[in-house]
Amino acid sequence: MRSTYRALAGLIAIGVVLQAATIALAWFGVMNDVDGGAVYDEGTEYNAGQSLHAILGMIVIPVLALLLMIVSFFTKVPGAVKWAGLVLLVVVVQVLLAFASFGAPILGTLHGANALVVMGAAGMASRRVQSSVGAPEQATAQPTAGAGAGA
Amino acid sequence: MLFAVALGFVGWTWWGSLVPDTYSMDDMGVADFGGGEAVAHEAAHGGSAVGVDTLTGPPDGEPDVSETLVARAGKVEIGGDGARAVDGYTLNDTSPGPVIRAKQGDLVEVRLVNESVPDGVTLHWHGVDVPNAEDGVAGVTQDAVQEGEEHVYRFVAEDAGTYWYHSHQVSHEQVKRGLLGTLVIEPARGPSTDDVVAAVHTYSGQRTVQGMVGEQHVEAAAGSTRRVRVVNTNDGAVRTWVSGAPYRVVAVDGREINGPTPVEGKTVSVPAGGRVDLEVEIPDDGVRVSFGGGASLVLGPADADAPTDDEPKQRFDPLTYGSPADIGFDPDAADRSFEYRIGRRIGFLDGRPGFWWTINGSIFPDVPMYMVQEGDVVRMTISNDSGKVHPMHLHGHHAVVLSRDGVSASGSPWWVDSLDVRDGETFEVALVADNPGIWMDHCHNLIHASEGLVAHLSYVGVSTPFRVGGADHNHPE
Ligand SMILES: [Cu+2]
Numbered sequence: 001m002r003s004t005y006r007a008l009a010g011l012i013a014i015g016v017v018l019q020a021a022t023i024a025l026a027w028f029g030v031m032n033d034v035d036g037g038a039v040y041d042e043g044t045e046y047n048a049g050q051s052l053h054a055i056l057g058m059i060v061i062p063v064l065a066l067l068l069m070i071v072s073f074f075t076k077v078p079g080a081v082k083w084a085g086l087v088l089l090v091v092v093v094q095v096l097l098a099f100a101s102f103g104a105p106i107l108g109t110l111h112g113a114n115a116l117v118v119m120g121a122a123g124m125a126s127r128r129v130q131s132s133v134g135a136p137e138q139a140t141a142q143p144t145a146g147a148g149a150g151a
Numbered sequence: 152m153l154f155a156v157a158l159g160f161v162g163w164t165w166w167g168s169l170v171p172d173t174y175s176m177d178d179m180g181v182a183d184f185g186g187g188e189a190v191a192h193e194a195a196h197g198g199s200a201v202g203v204d205t206l207t208g209p210p211d212g213e214p215d216v217s218e219t220l221v222a223r224a225g226k227v228e229i230g231g232d233g234a235r236a237v238d239g240y241t242l243n244d245t246s247p248g249p250v251i252r253a254k255q256g257d258l259v260e261v262r263l264v265n266e267s268v269p270d271g272v273t274l275h276w277h278g279v280d281v282p283n284a285e286d287g288v289a290g291v292t293q294d295a296v297q298e299g300e301e302h303v304y305r306f307v308a309e310d311a312g313t314y315w316y317h318s319h320q321v322s323h324e325q326v327k328r329g330l331l332g333t334l335v336i337e338p339a340r341g342p343s344t345d346d347v348v349a350a351v352h353t354y355s356g357q358r359t360v361q362g363m364v365g366e367q368h369v370e371a372a373a374g375s376t377r378r379v380r381v382v383n384t385n386d387g388a389v390r391t392w393v394s395g396a397p398y399r400v401v402a403v404d405g406r407e408i409n410g411p412t413p414v415e416g417k418t419v420s421v422p423a424g425g426r427v428d429l430e431v432e433i434p435d436d437g438v439r440v441s442f443g444g445g446a447s448l449v450l451g452p453a454d455a456d457a458p459t460d461d462e463p464k465q466r467f468d469p470l471t472y473g474s475p476a477d478i479g480f481d482p483d484a485a486d487r488s489f490e491y492r493i494g495r496r497i498g499f500l501d502g503r504p505g506f507w508w509t510i511n512g513s514i515f516p517d518v519p520m521y522m523v524q525e526g527d528v529v530r531m532t533i534s535n536d537s538g539k540v541h542p543m544h545l546h547g548h549h550a551v552v553l554s555r556d557g558v559s560a561s562g563s564p565w566w567v568d569s570l571d572v573r574d575g576e577t578f579e580v581a582l583v584a585d586n587p588g589i590w591m592d593h594c595h596n597l598i599h600a601s602e603g604l605v606a607h608l609s610y611v612g613v614s615t616p617f618r619v620g621g622a623d624h625n626h627p628e
Contacts, residue, residue, distance in 0.1 A: 038356035039444035042387025099506050103538030103574045
């Protein structure tokens, strides 16, 4: 379960990197299309970058964060649940910020900044479990300072 | 434990969001009587209920205007320099389809033939307050016309103005891809000025006016006047501006503006589905009407070289334009007052998780069914807190704008059938329920409609024999 936890957290962190990449692809795609005379309006379908960003951001990463939350209950690593909960929370905030930004584009700046928080939280979660990987399973049953957050 | 409860709740919400494969509009939504007399939502098929299929135009009589429109799937040829043909739909081999012209009082008959559109087609007469059976909404007022079938629409052209027609079957896809055309109803006495029809449509990123990209020249003598009938067939607003001469906004959504004054240096925002008639006097150098995306009309003598102004920042505002006039009824004596509150929240739409539109807090199909009786004076407060603009379109009726964000309309009566309600805005409108039937009241960003931003205005005692979904493959959105 620990390696699953670690893999999920790692995938979320990689997902954030991909989101930075896809949104750059989206914008350069728009500018390139406009250079070629295209009109962007309400009826315009998403380009490759926009589609990927939407799928990763609204489905893939939230599902990974949910799975991380579920898996965290079985890792028996102190702090694993807390970190998974934090990752899920900042992912939800990230999605909400995205939708709020359609009406108030200035919030898009927070969407960009919060992405780094998602990546940081996922990285910390991964490291949290990594440090106890290799230690005997029962070792985690010992009372530890970070074990406060429970199921 | 808490997590399991949360998961159970999500599962239950998901289950509750599922829409049956086939359903009747009679059983849809949550009946809302708007504070008026609560009368039975006539769910009974047959009985004393009036079927929408009986609410037709005149069944007999020679039509004054007769047209056959053949719908086909295939390539749409776009005119103008550098245009590319796109996959889409045509009517009589063109998109936009032919301009249908009638005079006020004419009996119009249109035979729609579906030659090769796989999903089936219908024709909705956007902005024309036709009898309900002629409204062209698949699954509500008729069955979709499948390949090899045909359907005849007959109605009297009662109100002069600028209108359009489009399919209301899988409309979010069919309209975008060209299944549309324009309808002009001229005043009975004949038009006072020559007109130019300017249907604006974007085909796969190519902004066109009357099916042509770029600039088009329209011959007009200096000193003459022209009425430019701007029709926005897109999913989003089209910004229109005039360079080289002042203009008057003489009509909005097929209703004349009272006392239009000259306008200069302002952009007119035409909502999706909306129409705006602009009148210009042609100067020696001609005049340019721009529609964004490089599409424009130059009206003038053959050698006219009209200026190319940038889009003015200032917006034309119909709320204060023109002079007040009698609207023919008293909105303060309303029989019913409805609320149409648009929001957006996380939830399930027919089992799909997402961030969906809500009407009065609920996701489709738990949306209001606004119930009225013939003769009612109806007020509706439309508000939007969803983060995006919604061009709200009511079928079969015109409503008059009373106020926006608490500021009363102070200009000409502003009648609409397609009204942009921007994020954060609240409009109060009023109408007379004078056209029995079951009428869609939906967002004309047709993607949003397909995402559930659809409600209905329904007359007590009217029911529909048609069904959405099922064997007839009716999918109005
Ligand atoms: Cu909308």
